[in-house]
Amino acid sequence: MxxxxxxxxxLMPPGTDITMYIVLTPFAALFIYGIYRRLRFYGLETAWxxxxxxxxxxxxxxxxxxxxxxxxVEEKVAGLMHVMIYAGTIALFIGTALVFIDYDxxxxxxxxxxxxxxxxxxxxxxxxxxLAFLAGLSILAYRRAxxxxxRLRPKLEYLLxxxxxxxxxxxxxxxxxxxxxxxxxxxxxxxxxxxxxxHQMAAIPGVDTRLLLYQSLWWSHALVAFAMVAMIxxxxxxxxxxxxxxxxxxxxxxxxxxxxxxPFRLDEVDPSAEIKLGARKVSELSWRQRLGLDACTDCxxxxxxxxxxxxxTPLSPRMVVQKLKSEMWSGGDRDWFEEGVLEEDEIWACTTxxxxxxxxxxxxxxxxxxxEARRALTLEGKLExxxxxxxxxxxxxxxxxxxxxxxxxxxxxxxxSMGVKRADEVSExxxxxxxxxxxxxxxxxxxxxRSMVKILMAAGVSFTVLGDDEICTGDPARRIGEEGRxxxxxxxxxxxxxxxxxxxxxxxxxxxxxxxxxxxxxxxxEMEVVHHSQLIGxxxxxxxxxxxxxxxxxxxxxxxxxxxxxxxxxxxxxxxLSMASKDFVEMARRGRRSFCCGAGGSTYWYEVPRRERESxxxxxxxxxxxxxxxxxxxxxxxxMFNDAVRIKGMENTIQLRDISExxxxxx
Amino acid sequence: MPDxxxxxxxxxxxxxxxxxxxxxxxxxxxxxxxxxxxDLNALEEALRIREKGGGRVSxxxxxxxxxxxxxxxxxxMGADEAHIISHPLLSxxxxxxxxxxxxxLVEKAGRWDLILCGEASLDNSDYQTGPRLAEIFGVPxxxxxxxxxxxxxRLKAWKSMEDGLHVASCSMPAVVTxxxxxxxxxxxxxxMIRAATKKPIHEYRLSDLGLTEEELNPxxxxxxxxxxxxxxxxxxxxxxxxxxxxxxxxxxVREALAR
Ligand code: SF4
Ligand code: SF4
Numbered sequence: 001m002x003x004x005x006x007x008x009x010x011l012m013p014p015g016t017d018i019t020m021y022i023v024l025t026p027f028a029a030l031f032i033y034g035i036y037r038r039l040r041f042y043g044l045e046t047a048w049x050x051x052x053x054x055x056x057x058x059x060x061x062x063x064x065x066x067x068x069x070x071x072x073v074e075e076k077v078a079g080l081m082h083v084m085i086y087a088g089t090i091a092l093f094i095g096t097a098l099v100f101i102d103y104d105x106x107x108x109x110x111x112x113x114x115x116x117x118x119x120x121x122x123x124x125x126x127x128x129x130x131l132a133f134l135a136g137l138s139i140l141a142y143r144r145a146x147x148x149x150x151r152l153r154p155k156l157e158y159l160l161x162x163x164x165x166x167x168x169x170x171x172x173x174x175x176x177x178x179x180x181x182x183x184x185x186x187x188x189x190x191x192x193x194x195x196x197x198x199h200q201m202a203a204i205p206g207v208d209t210r211l212l213l214y215q216s217l218w219w220s221h222a223l224v225a226f227a228m229v230a231m232i233x234x235x236x237x238x239x240x241x242x243x244x245x246x247x248x249x250x251x252x253x254x255x256x257x258x259x260x261x262x263p264f265r266l267d268e269v270d271p272s273a274e275i276k277l278g279a280r281k282v283s284e285l286s287w288r289q290r291l292g293l294d295a296c297t298d299c300x301x302x303x304x305x306x307x308x309x310x311x312x313t314p315l316s317p318r319m320v321v322q323k324l325k326s327e328m329w330s331g332g333d334r335d336w337f338e339e340g341v342l343e344e345d346e347i348w349a350c351t352t353x354x355x356x357x358x359x360x361x362x363x364x365x366x367x368x369x370x371x372e373a374r375r376a377l378t379l380e381g382k383l384e385x386x387x388x389x390x391x392x393x394x395x396x397x398x399x400x401x402x403x404x405x406x407x408x409x410x411x412x413x414x415x416x417s418m419g420v421k422r423a424d425e426v427s428e429x430x431x432x433x434x435x436x437x438x439x440x441x442x443x444x445x446x447x448x449x450r451s452m453v454k455i456l457m458a459a460g461v462s463f464t465v466l467g468d469d470e471i472c473t474g475d476p477a478r479r480i481g482e483e484g485r486x487x488x489x490x491x492x493x494x495x496x497x498x499x500x501x502x503x504x505x506x507x508x509x510x511x512x513x514x515x516x517x518x519x520x521x522x523x524x525x526e527m528e529v530v531h532h533s534q535l536i537g538x539x540x541x542x543x544x545x546x547x548x549x550x551x552x553x554x555x556x557x558x559x560x561x562x563x564x565x566x567x568x569x570x571x572x573x574x575x576x577l578s579m580a581s582k583d584f585v586e587m588a589r590r591g592r593r594s595f596c597c598g599a600g601g602s603t604y605w606y607e608v609p610r611r612e613r614e615s616x617x618x619x620x621x622x623x624x625x626x627x628x629x630x631x632x633x634x635x636x637x638x639x640m641f642n643d644a645v646r647i648k649g650m651e652n653t654i655q656l657r658d659i660s661e662x663x664x665x666x667x
Numbered sequence: 668m669p670d671x672x673x674x675x676x677x678x679x680x681x682x683x684x685x686x687x688x689x690x691x692x693x694x695x696x697x698x699x700x701x702x703x704x705x706d707l708n709a710l711e712e713a714l715r716i717r718e719k720g721g722g723r724v725s726x727x728x729x730x731x732x733x734x735x736x737x738x739x740x741x742x743x744m745g746a747d748e749a750h751i752i753s754h755p756l757l758s759x760x761x762x763x764x765x766x767x768x769x770x771x772l773v774e775k776a777g778r779w780d781l782i783l784c785g786e787a788s789l790d791n792s793d794y795q796t797g798p799r800l801a802e803i804f805g806v807p808x809x810x811x812x813x814x815x816x817x818x819x820x821r822l823k824a825w826k827s828m829e830d831g832l833h834v835a836s837c838s839m840p841a842v843v844t845x846x847x848x849x850x851x852x853x854x855x856x857x858x859m860i861r862a863a864t865k866k867p868i869h870e871y872r873l874s875d876l877g878l879t880e881e882e883l884n885p886x887x888x889x890x891x892x893x894x895x896x897x898x899x900x901x902x903x904x905x906x907x908x909x910x911x912x913x914x915x916x917x918x919x920v921r922e923a924l925a926r
Contacts, residue, residue, distance in 0.1 A: 266857075271861040271862075272861065272865045275862075277858070379856050379859070381744070381853035381859065382851075383854055384851055385851050387854075388852070388854045391854055396680075396699060396701075404697070406697070482856055482857065484856050484857025484858040485857045488857055
């Protein structure tokens with residue numbers, strides 16, 4: 001048999017190669033201009049020095065999330081679809097690049113690459129991956145046209161993109177089939193799809209007709225391919241590049257979505273200096289944040305995970321990102337709120353639960369844009385009454401409830417009478433137990449403290465409290481965008497905490513936990529922070545605590561966002577609960593994929609128009625497990641579910657208990 | 668471009684006042700002071716007018732000891748400058764004294780087209796200052812305004828009265844008093860409050876205003892201030908909803924007749 005080789009331009013008239021390059025030029029120019037324009041939008045030119053920092057870590061992120069698509073494949077159907085299209089596209093690209101090398105470089109040098117066995121492998125692999133490509137596109141069509149998944153937005157652009165890709169894939173095979181029918185080759189079977197098609201093609205009468213058909217299809221295949229490439233920087237296909245860049249630069253984000261940026265230090269800035277905070281225009285975002293907008297593929301995974309969206313508020317994290325992206329692409333720089341790009345309620349509906357951050361396959365944080373917008377809105381100060389009230393309470397009473405300090409004195413007295421000592425009364429203690437505003441002022445949440453005190457005393461843990469010196473950590477202020485007030489409270493707290501002779505802070509409020517652990521560090525507080533679920537777990541493991549009377553009833557557990565997803569404390573509470581009950585069952589959404597109760601990010605303090613409550617949606621999930629008790633690890637979750645139970649009239653169906661209450665009961 | 672003067676009063680936060688268990692007199696020492704709520708609405712309205720049509724917004728305030736920090740909050744909200752006087756004699760006052768002193772401060776603020784006040788104060792609820800200022804300056808006064816518009820130098824006001832909504836208009840200069848319904852006052856952020864140190868607060872002595880101590884003598888004096896003692900009856904009704912409704916109705920009727 002003759003050595004197999006690639007016949008480039010075989011059935012095309014002479015001079016096609018030159019013509020093709022002439023035709024390609026405007027498309028290439030359009031592509032290059034588009035990329036240039038995008039880079040201008042990001043302002044990457046100001047950040048180019050940033051590109052070379054931290055390279056190994058960034059490459060590894062890029063490899064994991066963009067190249068290997070770790071998160072994309074977490075969903076079966078969507079993941080399979082994407083991987084097939086992705087692999088097919090890369091194969092087609094490499095295939096074309098090899099032809100270029102073979103024909104336009106090596107041929108001129110008198111060499112050749114695509115011949116012999118290598119060529120046969122080449123043909124076989126391309127045909128195989130081409131099938132994967134078409135299969136992927138079919139799944140895509142199925143999801144959009146048959147399953148009509150709610151999170152997939154119909155858009156003409158997407159339809160055209162898919163049509164273009166399909167056209168390229170199908171015509172590729174047809175061309176192969178026609179070629180083999182006109183010019184049969186002994187090695188034709190390696191292009192197995194084209195080979196099979198060649199028999200059908202042979203049915204078309206007349207070689208000349210087939211040749212004409214071949215030549216016109218060849219040009220249309222080429223033109224569509226050129227057009228698709230040219231359109232990359234003007235369409236969603238740009239994600240081919242932007243997702244690489246976005247995952248590469250993801251190290252520039254705060255390490256966890258629980259940490260907000262510290263744009264200034266209150267104790268360092270000149271008091272009369274005017275500071276701009278947050279963003280309400282695309283130009284007020286950082287270059288990395290603008291690049292992030294462009295990496296969004298509109299996949300809708302963040303939206304599907306978002307509790308505020310599920311509750312029917314005006315918020316969809318995907319739409320926030322997409323709207324800002326279109327705003328950037330329009331080239332303008334309008335005020336988002338004055339020009340109706342975003343609605344204020346959209347921004348206020350977010351519970352900062354970070355489910356969107358966890359869901360985004362390409363490491364975009366929709367939450368980040370929301371928080372920037374909040375800062376800008378709050379800086380302007382035009383807030384509605386309940387937000388104003390909460391912030392005024394923080395300013396005047398150092399707690400969000402607006403209770404004077406005297407309101408908690410009887411509760412503190414009760415604790416002292418149980419034997420709890422204030423930090424200024426003891427020389428040293430292992431833990432400072434931070435009680436948190438919820439439990440200082442809300443009577444139901446005080447039960448958590450009572451249980452914890454019981455547990456700590458039973459286990460002989462040395463601890464102390466701040467008593468009247470405890471004021472709000474500032475979390476609600478920071479999450480609503482009042483950075484100055486947050487820092488005022490934080491700095492006051494840190495000054496007091498530094499005087500306390502205890503190495504660790506114990507908290508049962510996930511929001512306090514997060515603030516101490518991730519945010520106070522920017523202001524110089526370095527103390528180990530322990531959530532009560534972690535401490536209880538440790539005490540049980542070490543045998544310092546024994547559960548002599550485990551529960552018989554069925555219980556289930558709701559992870560708080562700020563402990564589970566955001567701070568990755570997932571195992572400890574489960575270990576505790578499997579010891580506390582013989583019948584501990586899980587809800588479908590759990591751990592890092594838990595579903596917010598609807599109280600985070602300050603949303604506890606105001607109302608946003610909604611169809612449903614997050615807490616009600618979640619409560620129904622809990623009830624479905626058949627559990628008699630829903631165990632919680634956050635005082636705000638407790639209050640949210642309390643409302644949900646009342647609304648649903650489920651007082652007799654399910655009980656709500658903090659994990660500490662369960663454990664105290666089993667002692 | 669109307670120039671606006673807003674009168675603000677520093678009052679005790681009445682929501683924090685608790686009566687002394689025996690004397691029933693309010694314990695002032697436990698409560699913080701704040702800017703009277705309605706006055707913040709007046710200031711907010713002034714700022715919104717300025718946002719639309721420009722002009723200058725000045726704040727005036729008089730009291731026994733004005734807390735500059737609270738004045739700074741009004742500047743942080745957006746007022747351009749403040750004119751204040753603190754004088755111990757102002758701890759006892761009546762509507763006449765307040766309006767007289769404020770009118771002198773308004774004169775210090777310079778040219779004005781509109782004076783905006785809260786319709787009453789959080790602590791005393793006298794409803795005097797606005798009308799008296801209008802009287803002193805001999806200009807029209809619009810009270811209980813829930814919506815305000817300015818066009819062609821005229822004011823148009825929607826006033827919510829007991830018998831319905833009145834719409835009135837007048838020329839400027841004028842005095843307008845507003846209530847809580849007119850708007851939600853903006854909240855200055857901490858950074859804004861700090862940045863407001865740059866804005867001027869002019870503090871005057873009595874003589875600067877051309878006033879004497881005699882003129883601060885109120886014509887009305889406060890004799891006694893006591894909390895009303897309210898106690899719940901703690902009656903607990905039990906039974907089916909229908910019976911309960913009946914029992915409750917009975918009690919209500921009996922109580923009403925007893926009055
Ligand atoms: S943080 Fe949570 S509530 Fe906010 S947009 Fe993301 S998923 Fe939705
Ligand atoms: S932000 Fe991420 S998860 Fe959301 S639509 Fe865009 S790419 Fe998908």
